Amino acid sequence: MDIKKILLVCLLMPLLQSFGQDVETQKKFTFPQSVSIQDFVTNTENLSEFKSYYHSINLYYDLYLDNENKDLYKMGYSLRFRKRIMNDSIETYVFQLKDEMGLEKEIRMEVEENELDFYRVKDEDEWTPLPAVLDVIFNLYSDLSSKPDSILFSHNVELIEKWIKTKANGSIAPFQRLRYIDSLTFDPNKVKSFRPVLIGSSFRKRGHIYVDSSYTAQEKLPFNRKNKTETPMFFKLNTNYNWLFESSIDNATFIYLKNNKSVNIIEYEVENKFIDAQKGHDLLKKYENIMVNRLGLHIKYDSKYKQSIQSLQ
Amino acid sequence: MKRILFLLLFSVIIKINFSQETSYPFLLEEQIHFLIGNYIEDSCVSLCHLRKTTDLLTNRDITHVNGVPLAKRRKAFIRHVKHLSEKLEEIALDKTMVNDSTLNLISELEYLKSSIIAKSNNNLTPFPTIKEKKEMAINSLKSKKWMRYPILPISNINPNETAYWKPINEDKHRSFNALSKLKGINSGKEMAVIFKKLNYSGSAPKIRTYDLNLDDEWSLKWGDEVHTDVAASRIFAAIGYDIDHPYCYKNGKLMLIFDGSRSINNWEQLRDSISAIYDTDLEPFFLEEGTVNQKMATENNELSGYVGNNYVKFIKCGLEARPDRVKRLGTFLPDQLYNHKRLELRGALLLHAFIGNWDTRKENTLLTTVHDGNYNYDVSAVFSDLGASFGVSYSILFADFKVGLVNEFPWEVAFKKKNKVFLKNPINEFPISYSSVDYNDLRWMAKQISHLDSLTLRKCVSKAKWPYPIEELFFNKLASRRASIISSFDIIDPNPIEYNRKITIEENGKIIVKKGELIVDYKIEENPESFISKKGRKRNYGY
Helix, strand or coil, X not given: CHHHHHHHHHHHHHHHHHHHCCEEEEEEEECCXXXXXXXXXXXXXXXXXXXEEEEEEEEEXXXXXXXXXXXXXXXXXXXXXXXXXXXXXXXXXXXEEEECCECCECEEEEEEECCCCCCEEEECCEEEEHHHHHHHHHHHHHCCCCCCCCHHHHHHHHHHHHHHHHHCCXXXXXXXXXXXXXXXXXXXXXXXXXXEEEEEEEEEEEEEEEECHHXXXXXXXXXXXXXXXXXXXXHHHCCCCEEEEEEEEEEEEEEECCCCCEEEEEEEEEEECCCCHHHHHHHHHHHHHHHHHCCCCEXXXXXXXXXXXXXXX | CHHHHHHHHHHHHHHHHCCCCCCCCCCCHHHHHHHHHHHEECCEECHHHHHHHHHHHHCCCCCEECCEECCCCCHHHHHHHHHHHHXXXXXXXXXXXXXXXXXXXXXXXXXXXXXXXXXXXXXXXXXXCXXXXXXXHHHHHHHHHHCEEECCCCCCCCCCCCCCCCCCCCCHHHHXXXXXXXXXXXXXXXXXXXXXXXXXXXXXXXXXXEECCCXXXXXXXXXXXXXXXXXXHHHHHHHCCEECCEEEEECCCEEEECCCCCCCCCHHHHHHHHHHHHCCCCHHHEEEEEECCHHHHHHCHHHHHHCCCEEEEECEEEEEEECCCEEECCCCXXXXXXXXXXXXXXXXXXXXXXXXXXCCCHHHEEEEEEECCCCCEEEEEEECCCCCCCCCEEECCCCEEECCCHHHCCCCCEEEECCEEEECCCCCCCCHHHHCCCHHHHHHHHHHHHCCCHHHHHHHHHCCCCCHHHHHHHHHHHXXXXXXXXHHCCCCCCCCCCCCCCCXXXXXXXEEEECCEECCCCCCCCCCCCCCCCCCHHHHHHC
């Protein structure tokens, strides 16, 4: 009996150790000039077995960090502060590290410090909440009458740099991951050299992609049940719909802080949310084929950060 | 040498400032020297030392500590550590001189670290080794000899409110429910839960299940602890301790649903798996199986997503809450960080004796983080798994035990002889907090027990859902044991409770309890675990 239990524990141990990976499985597409966003929305609402329900428009502000040598860009990473404004009301802040996708790499690393409200940075003798500093930067950016190189803008960018320097060897999840990836390359001095390099905003039209109960039964799919807080209202109200993916149509503009040049990026992104990873992957592949072959979209892999730097430097 | 002198001088200064009147959840005066030596430089918090601890607790890429795989650190736990460390980082960056309130924050961090490390070590050997089983047997045999306490001049020191104990001044019978509410636990008279996964730890059969809201979890158990754990946890809560939240469900009031996406999808598979893991046959606990239908979904809308799925109901089972708001760490460290100095921990030995708890291993204690619903967390010490109580029979030969044997639960637990108080309750482990107990520690607890009135005791016992004759017998025995404790410590009983040591109970002309003893194996088909048979888990409860 005891031996049986010990064996079971040994078998379970690797599972217990696998929690450390933070990843997302997603697909990205660009629109050919012949496809308008409005037509695309209409077409995807009822696309064979896959249905889309577009539920909200969010506004995102992003502030990307790197150093003079663009080490993060060269090594295939992007590091950003993001402010999300959901349906003109709820505001959240997050600090994210991501890597690049590729032809052979569909899974993307995503490490987040997803609660910034209790971090503060010292401005003269006062502790100022980090989100307040980000707000000043993003408000000045979105206010077309002010130039990003204003004194107030520069001062708050400096506060961000100060926070990075203070926290370079602290317990901030993206910094912890960078140290783990390569503690020599990303030593505290390297992390301390990161500063804001790119700022931008995106309008994001978000949607749920789902199949109905008859397709679920036909394909013998499990129902994607998540807890109450993770289940979108749409699926709480429509219990016969099986939630597969989340989609977003992004219309983003970025300014390179070094030369004030700007770039516009429009893309469609689909992220796997299905309970069964393998079946979710297969369904995503099927959806990708429809996007490419029926709607004429092009697959792409580069992050917005990579696209912007390639276009603006 | 200079540093040592500085540390000594500094800890003396801090000690002067340390006020026993101020209540700190974690900091003890005795910890100050250790905390200063490990976290303070030049009278201020050392960022370097602080970050070493914080990184260990929050960095998911750190997977081992001293070669041992680190236990899972949940998001809520990491968030709380970051809240805590950020407060300390600001104190460090401001170069503020350390005070006892700062040291309390550091102390809390040190508790979290030590508890996670203890859990990691415990994960390596989740089942007692032969050596540990032998020690448990020796401790049990020697308890009687060790648990005698010379009477000392009375000291009336009371502990402050801490993470380990909170005074309950009124409505003691409501304290269990008050804690449930705080933790967001919603237990109904009837419950439906979804099978999540099999469990592989512990000696009693159990599985992990989801609440229908899929946010909270429940541990579903069978066997001899389904009544005892409920009564024991409520008594500990009434005294002011934090506890697990077990409930007893009988006569099919609990429905276990298989959602079709797990490894186990029906009753037969569950029964066979439990048999393979725990060597226990669940068949005697089985009541009915079936398929969730539309009528059930109409009566309970939350079942609508499960129409067509298999379910099973049981004659009796226990359901223990694992609310999403509460994250369980490792032990609450009875042997570390000078916790043996805590009166509220030392005194708990007498409460274990009162309920007849045998299993006092530190593994049956927990530190938990409790989310208050507003992104704040309280760390609370929990007395967990109190079910090995209310009459325990243990077999050294089979390394097995059986609990809830009402005839094995003595009428008296304490007595005074010459200049000593004796406790009659074998326990299987003596953490330092219990081995260093003195008369006044126990007397403090005796006073707490004297404040348990008849209503509180009755509520605690009735929630356990023992059959009527067994409940009556346990109530009378608890009242008698309480009286023996109060008189042994020369306390005037503020709430005398009547009891009858010669109680006799008849049902339909048949004597069930005769002169204070259960004389029949009461309704064995409804109580497969039996209240008389001493055959325990290893011997399949005798059936």
